[in-house]
Amino acid sequence: MRAVVFSRYGDENVLELMERPEPTPADGELLVEVKAAGVNPVDWKHREGAVRNDRPFPLGMGWDVAGVVRSTVPGGPAVGEAVYGMLPLPYGGAYQDLCVLPASAVAPKPVSLSYAEAAAVPLAALTAWQALGTAEVTAGLRVLVHAGAGGVGHFAVQLARHLGAHVTATASAHNLEFLRRLGVDEPVDRTTADLAAGEPFDVVLDTVGGLVQQASWRLVRTGGTLVTLPESVNEAHRLPGITAHRVIVTPDGEALRRIGELIDSGAVHVEVQTVLPLQKAAEAHRISREGRVRGKLVLGL
Numbered sequence: 001m002r003a004v005v006f007s008r009y010g011d012e013n014v015l016e017l018m019e020r021p022e023p024t025p026a027d028g029e030l031l032v033e034v035k036a037a038g039v040n041p042v043d044w045k046h047r048e049g050a051v052r053n054d055r056p057f058p059l060g061m062g063w064d065v066a067g068v069v070r071s072t073v074p075g076g077p078a079v080g081e082a083v084y085g086m087l088p089l090p091y092g093g094a095y096q097d098l099c100v101l102p103a104s105a106v107a108p109k110p111v112s113l114s115y116a117e118a119a120a121v122p123l124a125a126l127t128a129w130q131a132l133g134t135a136e137v138t139a140g141l142r143v144l145v146h147a148g149a150g151g152v153g154h155f156a157v158q159l160a161r162h163l164g165a166h167v168t169a170t171a172s173a174h175n176l177e178f179l180r181r182l183g184v185d186e187p188v189d190r191t192t193a194d195l196a197a198g199e200p201f202d203v204v205l206d207t208v209g210g211l212v213q214q215a216s217w218r219l220v221r222t223g224g225t226l227v228t229l230p231e232s233v234n235e236a237h238r239l240p241g242i243t244a245h246r247v248i249v250t251p252d253g254e255a256l257r258r259i260g261e262l263i264d265s266g267a268v269h270v271e272v273q274t275v276l277p278l279q280k281a282a283e284a285h286r287i288s289r290e291g292r293v294r295g296k297l298v299l300g301l
């Protein structure tokens with residue numbers, strides 16, 4: 001089968017498309033024919049060596065898949081069923097014709113989505129789902145989502161709105177109208193806004209890290225919650241009275257089933273900026289690394 005792999009850590013040019021042996025499912029795992037693979041920042045962080053695992057090179061790439069079940073397990077989806085799911089971190093292997101992943105990590109592909117759109121969902125939407133759950137977001141809470149137009153951000157704003165929260169989200173000027181279309185109550189230009197001058201938030205979701213996490217502490221009300229995704233909670237900037245969590249996404253087929261229902265009901269829109277062929281995986285990494293993607297990038301197989 002074809003697979004995008006890499007044999008040393010480095011820039012996008014270390015990615016190679018080559019023939020590899022078909023993977024063999026372990027106990028509890030499905031074999032899935034991959035129709036599309038989602039691209040996430042963790043992919044290029046893995047390629048650069050910031051996210052490592054204990055397997056030998058060449059290493060597989062990617063965590064998001066949508067495809068067709070080729071072999072299954074008792075109680076699992078039927079052979080031939082269309083599914084989408086997330087491979088468990090830290091072992092990638094989605095940018096390839098066939099992949100293996102736990103049956104518990106997949107759900108039926110939302111019927112309203114193409115395979116490419118479905119592959120855009122798992123890791124980013126589960127991250128948003130688990131972050132909002134960790135912060136116990138409920139109706140009426142004031143929630144700030146940084147980078148609301150990004151992969152995680154565009155799911156987070158819609159899921160928070162669905163929960164009944166009042167949602168503020170940051171983006172560059174060209175993405176503010178997009179945020180409005182997603183239902184964001186207060187789209188904010190991240191280059192000009194002074195969020196600290198406004199009313200504090202019950203929950204802030206930091207999808208950027210660094211200076212954004214640092215500034216976020218002052219945007220949370222006393223008793224509120226900061227959730228950070230790209231990096232650990234920076235104790236040097238901790239403010240008293242604020243609960244802070246770093247969420248690390250985990251596969252969850254049951255949550256994906258519920259997210260799929262929201263997608264099929266029209267409550268959640270999936271934004272795919274670009275679908276590139278598998279041969280263009282390096283280009284997808286280059287674009288993702290620039291940090292300006294609206295919604296998601298996907299590789300079509």
Ligand SMILES: NC(=O)c1ccc[n+]([C@@H]2O[C@H](COP(=O)([O-])OP(=O)(O)OC[C@H]3O[C@@H](n4cnc5c(N)ncnc54)[C@H](OP(=O)(O)O)[C@@H]3O)[C@@H](O)[C@H]2O)c1
Pocket residue numbers: 040041042123124127146147148149150151152153170171172173175190207208212228229230247248249288291292293294295
């Ligand atoms: N802990 C976990 O389990 C977990 C899971 C998923 C993701 N993550 C991490 O969370 C981060 C976001 O992931 P993602 O998939 O949403 O990334 P993404 O889709 O690549 O994010 C792109 C968006 O980021 C915005 N952006 C870029 N620089 C920014 C800045 N300095 N301030 C505010 N916004 C900025 C851009 O918006 P504009 O163009 O509108 O400015 C763009 O729409 C990544 O670091 C990723 O590795 C962690």
